[in-house]
Amino acid sequence: MSLISPVFLFAAIGLWLTLAGPAQALQLSLVNSHPEGCNARASGPVAPGDSARIARLLPGGAAEAQYVVAAPRLCFDSEGGDYVEAIAIAEYLRLKGISSHVAEGARCIGPCALAFLGGTRATLDDSGVLRSLDRSIHAAAELGFDAPGLELAEDELTTEAVQAAFRDAQRATAAIFGSLAILSISRDFALEIFAMPQGQHLPVDTVARTIDAGIRVEGVRPLPDEMSQDQLREICERIDPELRPDHFDRPESTRTFQATAGLMLSPAATGARRGAWLTGYRAEGELYWAVCEVRWFQPRSGTGGVSARVLRQAAWNGQSGAPSDAPPTAAEIERLIEQATGPFTFFEPIVIFPAASKLADLAGDGEELPPAAANALCAPGADRYQVVNVSEFATLRDEPNFSANIIAEAPKDSFVSPVTQDETSALITSESCRAACDHATRDGLSAADFQAAADCRNSNDVWWRMAMPEGAAGWMSARFLSVR
Known part of the structure; x- marks a missing residue:
């Protein structure tokens, strides 16, 4: 009986060969200050045991004491490695409530992309722990998915080695399709990954792909003042398919x-x-117009975005002075909207751009660090902060203490900006808070540790150098500053 050649076996099973190099593992570290709110970084290929190493770095707590009030953001810059281990990482992030991010200029390809999908934010209510997706990429980052192949060292091209590699690829494939609920992607999206040609990955590089995969995009240029008809249509048909012409x-x-x-x-x-966006239809010979209102405003402190609602009670039947086949005018629609009480559906700002738009073409300075990430830092990371926790105003002083001279008064609910977005604009006055905020020298950051740093930020032991819009600058207690 003749042996099956490895080359013939590759062709028969339809997989490709990757010549594996020396085994490596993720390089993990904690971060004190980062322009995109990273609290920890993971770089390098994914290797068996990395999920346990992440658990030691970000241990969270027991089932009832996960990262909830204050939670870390894990930023990835990784390519290659073990797919099954990547799913274990995703499952851990989901369990503990750890958000995931790919920062500007970073790459997260293959197994890393699967691990990234576990990004989650946990909240508490009367029914217990609630989990929602919290996975994001910068518009100038690179995220791509690929399917498992056969990984062999160059000196291992034997039939037995190839068959063992094939079994590993089978296990990885089964693990991916068996974990779609953990990864929070559709079966169709997974099949699209496996349909990619040999050696290529499925890039998340368009608006449509981010929407399909439930991924938030940061670092996007300012939203336009006007929206195209195609964009109005896309948004309105997404929330109400009955507005589509083929529905009739x-x-x-x-x-x-x-x-x-x-x-x-x-x-x-x-x-x-x-x-x-209006859809006209005839019923019993009468012409009606269903109206969908879309609103949007520039993202500020992570709160901007797009909202839309279909005003069923505002269906129009040609009562204006316009020709009977003409849609209502803008003024007529605005009068209808004034009386409307229907709920809005909220979207990420990225939906305002055409679905086929390339993310790299949309990169800019229009969107700020999300509140959850910015408010978890002991140093200012967002572009601006709102004055809170005061009756009338907060003071800017020439030194970081309440005995120092007052330079200016920032009214409640007004906005101020950090002089610089890093640790040089922060000063911590107590030894205990310096220890709580110094993450980078630690071996791990538990939920209790993370909460201790957040508590310091909300005390008068952390001071930031801030500037008012008219230019006055001085030290403010971080207790009175929040990203909303």
Whole structure:
């Protein structure tokens, strides 16, 4: 009986060969200050045992004492490694409530991308721990998925070695499809990964891909003042498929599609930009227009974005002075909106750009660090902070203590900006808080440790150098500053 050649076996099973180098593991470290709010970093290929090493670095707590009030952000810069171990990392991040991020210029490819998908934020309510996705990338980062292949050292090209590698690839494939709930991706998305040609990865490099994978995009340029008709349509049809023209083609439908229209409206009282998407249909010979209102405003401190609602009670039946086949005017729609009380659906700011837009083309300085990441740092990391926890104003002083001369008064709810977004704009006055905030020298950061640092930030032991919009600058207690 002749032996099967390794080359023939590769062709028969439809997998590709990767010549494996020396085994390496993730390089893990804690961070004191980072422009994108990273509290810990993971770089290098994923290796067996890395999930346990992450658990030692970010141990969280018992089931009832996870990262909840204050939680870490783990930033990835990794390529290659073990797929099964990557899923174990994702499961740990999900269990403990650790968010994941790929920072500007970083790459997270292959197994790293699977580990990244575990990014989660945990919250508590009366029913217990609630988990929501918290995984993000900078618009100028690189995230890509690929399928397991056969990994062999160059001197191991024997039939037995190839067969063992094939079994490993099978186990990794089964682990991925068996963990779709943990990874929070659809079966179709997973199949798209496995359909990629040999040696290529599925990049998350467009607006559509980030939406499909439930990934937030940061570092995006300012939103436009106007939205295209295609974007109004995409957003409105996403929240209500009944606005799609093909919805009226169903045999049981009693309505007949007529036309669609999109138009800009005057800004809302809050300053939000507004547009409307209309779908016209006939019912019993009468022409009606279903109105979808879309609002958006620039992301500030992670709170900006896009919202939309379909005003079913505002369906229009041609009562204006316009021709009977014409949609209502902007002024008529605005009058209808004033009376509307329907709920909004909220979207990430990225949806305002066309679905096919490349993320790299959208990178800019328009979006700030999200509140959860910014408020977890002992040094200022966001572009601006709101004055809180005061009755009337907070003071800026020439030294970091309340006995120092007052330079200016920042009114409650006003905004101030850090002089620099790093540790040079922070001063910690107590030894206990210096120890609590110094993460980089530690072997691990538990939920209790993380909360201790957050408590220091909310005390009068942490001072930041801040500037008011008119230019006055001085030291403020971080207790009176928050990203909202």
